[in-house]
Amino acid sequence: MHGKSDHGEAFAPHDHAACQSRALVEAEERLSREGARLTPVRRRTLEILLEAHRAMGAYEVLDRLADDGFGRQPPVAYRALEFLVEHGLAHRLQRLNAFAACLHPGEDHAPVFLICRECDKVAETNAPRVRGELQAAAGGQGFTVERATIEALGLCPVCAEGRE
Amino acid sequence: MHGKSDHGEAFAPHDHAACQSRALVEAEERLSREGARLTPVRRRTLEILLEAHRAMGAYEVLDRLADDGFGRQPPVAYRALEFLVEHGLAHRLQRLNAFAACLHPGEDHAPVFLICRECDKVAETNAPRVRGELQAAAGGQGFTVERATIEALGLCPVCAEGRE
């Protein structure tokens, strides 16, 4: 058992135990302010995510919860994860999983998507400056960007108009 | 015309028929250059996406293909969509769908994720300038951003090191 592998440091090495417990303390404070409860499942779920320090699928989280004596059914994990996300203690990566035609196939583009939550229409815009800033931010951490997903969810001008 | 990009007009009313047929023509040109074939299913799939002008799930596309006499099984749609994406004629929105603990729950942040494809570790970085550029780009089209997903897939410094 050496330090380097099983429980990751983020990209930069750091005191993982400290960053976990700090996050847990902050979580408790935050929740008590909001009148929400960090129950055993929820707490354990957060710990699992913090220990892993990487993205985990809901079913992977569920397996660990089950090993720890919690329920074995999907809703157990989904509910706990949903709770954490709602209260800003965890993030959900990715959403839609859908397809849209590319409107400018000729150009070698790095598209940014604007998705209207009302009408589902998708605008594909070429925003090199967004990409540029992303590259810069990543480079600052020694991270090499190969592909990037940039999707904005909101209201298109037409739907925004219609709801005033 | 200002360059090849009238990208900005996606949400604005425009001539759908024209923009569809233009995309189809471009698709054919591009594919013939690459020696790939725009077969009936593939062509119809592209048409469906172009007509919809919005993001569609694979099964929704599949339903339409089936109505038009093509196969009714999921791989029919997935293969055609995959082909279009490979050749730059369509985009896939979103992939992973996983969870990660939030490391800075206190801050009112707009996180940007750096996901290493080797070790799955996720760094959460606060990149206001990326967000800023996104807001600017969206605003230029009259689009109101409510939430944005910004995820970069690539190599973290540790894994990049290990593969040289």
Add this chain to the structure above:
DNA sequence: TCTTGACTTGTTATTACATAACATGGGATG
């Protein structure tokens, strides 16, 4: 103390999304 009601956790069952593995048939190439 007892009851009420909101909330949490657990279950079963089902729906949605995606791919593996295999069979068939057409069309270009030699």
Add this chain to the structure above:
DNA sequence: CATCCCATGTTATGTAATAACAAGTCAAGA
């Protein structure tokens, strides 16, 4: 015309997510 690649279709299965219901906990007020 034989061959091979590729496209299309199938069946079957795997993975992700949610709906609907049952039961337990616990604090607040009668």
